Each structure stands twice: as C-alpha cells, then as structure tokens.
Amino acid sequence: MAAYGGRLRGAADPVAVDLGYGAAPWTAVELLGRLRTVRADAEVVGVEIDPARVAAAAPYARAGLTFAHGGFEVPLPRGRRPALIRAANVLRQYDEGQVAEVWARLRERLAPGGVLVEGTCDEIGRRHVWVAIGPEGPRTVTFATRLGSLVRPSDLAERLPKALIHRNVPGEPIHAFLAGFDHAWSAAAPFAALGARQRWIRSVQALRAAGWPVTDGPARWRQGEVTVRWDAVAPGARGCRFPGVGGTIRVM
Template sequence: MARAAKPEGRITRGTTGVNRLRRVDRWIAALPALRTADDPLVVDLGYGASATTSNELHERLSAVRADVEVLGIEIDPERVRVASAAARPGVSFRLGGFEVPTDAGRRPAIIRAMNVLRQYEEAEVADAWARMTARLAPGGQLVEGTCNEVGRVGSWVTLDADGPRTFTISLRVAELEEPSIVAERLPKALIHRNVEGERIHELLVDLDRAWATHAPLGVYGPVQRWQATVASVRDGGWPVLDTPPLGGRGRWRLGELSLPWSAVAPAP
C-alpha cells in the first residue's frame, strides 16, 4: 500500500476560542460562492486545538445553506483526534495541510484559513495561496486572514482561482479608539507593509483621520460614527465596496470595510 502523502505546512499554535471567528463567518455566509454552490463543501483549514470554530462555522452557514458540509483539516494528528470526538452532524475532520485533501475528488466551494499564515513568513504566502486556490471548485473562494483572540479585531483577503479579489477590515466599533488597531491583525501579506509608501498604511491613516473627524457622531452611537467614517474614505477616493451583498451600509453596520485587493496590494 502506498504511504499517504505528508501534509503540507507546519504545526501552528492552535489557539482557538468560542465565537472567535464570528466576524469572518458572517462574511462567508454572504458570499455568492457559498450560496450558489452545487456542492456546498466548506473547508476550515487549520481550525486549531478543538472543534469549536468548525462547529460554529457549520451552525452559521446552515442558516443560508441547510445542506452545507464543513470539513476541518489540521496538520496535527492529535488535534484531529480531539476534534473528531466533538464533531456534530454535517461536520467532519481529517489530517492535512495546504494540499486540502478531500474524499472522492470533491472540491470545496469555500476554504477558510484564519490565523494560519500569520505564523509563516511573508515570502511563503503566495505559494500557500496558490496551493489552496488550486483546490477550489469552479467559482470557489478562499478566505485567509487574522483576528485577535476574542474576535473583535480582524481582517482578511478573499481570493479565487485568479488570485486575491478583496480585502476586508472588521472591527467591534463599540469602545474603538482608532481603526488602525487592525494593523496588529493584518493578513501576513500586508502586516509588514504598514509603512509609509504602502497603500495599506495610507488607508489606515485615512481611516484614523476620518474616525477622529466624526467623533461628534459618537453621541448617536459608534455604528453611526463608523458608517460616516467609511463613507468619508469612500468619498475621499478609496474604492470602498458600497453595494450588497459584500458592501453597503448593511455591511458597514457590522463594523466592516471592504475594498478591491488592488487598492491595498503591496508595492512591488
């Protein structure tokens, strides 16, 4: 019998927690790639030390696709064993890495890879993206990014087979001091680019400035202040997504801001 191929990647810290990925789950639930998929298989790549986030992902996506299946993939055999013991109906777990192994040649409609590449080098990102997107079903998407331990500050890139398409910031705006707090939780492709001369740095500077300008709106609540902030950077020339399902005030109310990847892509 041929030996199974070694999973691609490295074991990461495995930090996880209840509701940590709720923000990105709401984003995935809105993606047409999920809602219109012929086979709504969603891969949770690098789910961590327990089944928690994979089970939560299935629960949230079931609201828009009752037939969704979630496959958690981890490179650590012990994590697979622990998660499998806690799997719910519609959720399963297996050993693997960036090669994204599935049964019967199935290709996922969505791959979620949160807090995985953060622990790699920037030079490794492009190859990891290419490896994962090559496994997607036609029209499928990869969502890759980072968030803090309690899920209140995060950002991610959404990619398809042709590469990165959009960049999203998602913040809990209650008690938010400055939007640039997300600098600590940028995707690996951007986290070292928050310096003068890079577009991501310019975006965060403009967001902080607009947030300060609209401080008086705080008396009506942080959501109103955030919506005004996003509208200001859009009116200032940033190509903010402002139409549903991935943009507009409905998304802004969630503390989100999304733009085409080209608006923040690293300088050559």
C-alpha cells in the same frame, strides 16, 4: 464570514473547509451553524496538521461536520473541491515571501466560483482582517471589529494578514489607507454621541468619498466591517495615487 455564505447557495457541492481550526474545533462548529442558515445541506470539514487536534475534535463530529488530518493540500475524499476555504491565523508563522505560494496551492483546491478567505484575528474575535481570494487571485480586503472595543481604525493594523502586516509603513498603500481611516474617524468624532456604529458608518462614507474603492455597503458597515479592493492596498503598488490625510499621496 456571513458575506461568503452565499457562495454555497448555488454550489454543486456545498462543502466548506475550516483550515487550521486550532486546539479546539469551535470555529468549525460555528461555521457549520452559519452556513446551514444559507443552505441546509452545507457541510464543513475541519482540517488540521496536528493529528492530536484531529483526534480531540472527533467527539464533535456529526452530520455535516467532519475532521481530517492535513494541510495546504486540503484533503477531501472522492476528489471533492470546496466552495469555501477559511484559513484564520494559519500564515502568522510564515514568511511574507511564502504567502503567494500558499495562496496558489489553496486556490487550486477551490471549486469553480469558490473563494479562499485568509486572514488574522484576535483570540476572542474582536478584530479580524482578511483577504478574499478567488481562483484568479486576491479580490478584496475586509476589516472587521467589535466597534465598542475600537479606539481608532488603525488598531486593526496588528491583525493585518501576513501579506500586509510588514507593509504598514509610510509609502505603502495599506499605511495610507489606515492613516486615511484614522483621519476620517477623527473627523467623525461628533457622531460618537450617536454611538460607535454611526461614527464608523460616517468614517467609511468619508473614505469612499475620498476615492477609496469600498465594495460593500451600509448593511456590512453596521456590523463593524468595511471591504476595499485588494489592488488599492496591495503591497508595493506603483504609480497609483491614494487618498491620504490632507490630500493624496503617490506610491512610487
């Protein structure tokens, strides 16, 4: 999430929304702390559909941190529009066919230049995959992990966002990407002697060399992240060639 804090730096109204923060407001509290390192007047509004959760979070409200009852309409007072919306684990119970509609509703609420970050993570934050979505649509997919817990990159498949998780089958780009990542990880096994971080970096370098459109760099790779363009792994891409194990595959 640190990679998106810069969105608030030049925002006319530096407000972010933590949509569906859950039974306890810890993610909203943490988000405010991170964003305040980028901009001292940043604000976070935690939004929950369950009134009981909003009431339970109220004691944690303070300057710059408030909680509101609502859903995909993202209710902010005085017509405010957020520069950042984070929605983690919100769409897990929805059908894949509903994702585009939800994305569209949330995109409409963004301030100009804003970004929606929608994805899935595990309960303790070891593994997280999210899509970054601008007002025009999805841009990138980020895969993030605590490297010490990783056996192989495809372990992240269980945390794919709803738009991708049912597409992790042969013939789909996301499956090709994860298979290629596993192949690169295996080839980088000698670097494990230098630590999981060096093995991850070497694997990502191999992915980029193979033609995958990696959009970030070593500063994020060292944190156990890698970001690729959405159009490289989007569901049902047609007529494109993607790097695969032992060569390329064509998704038809």
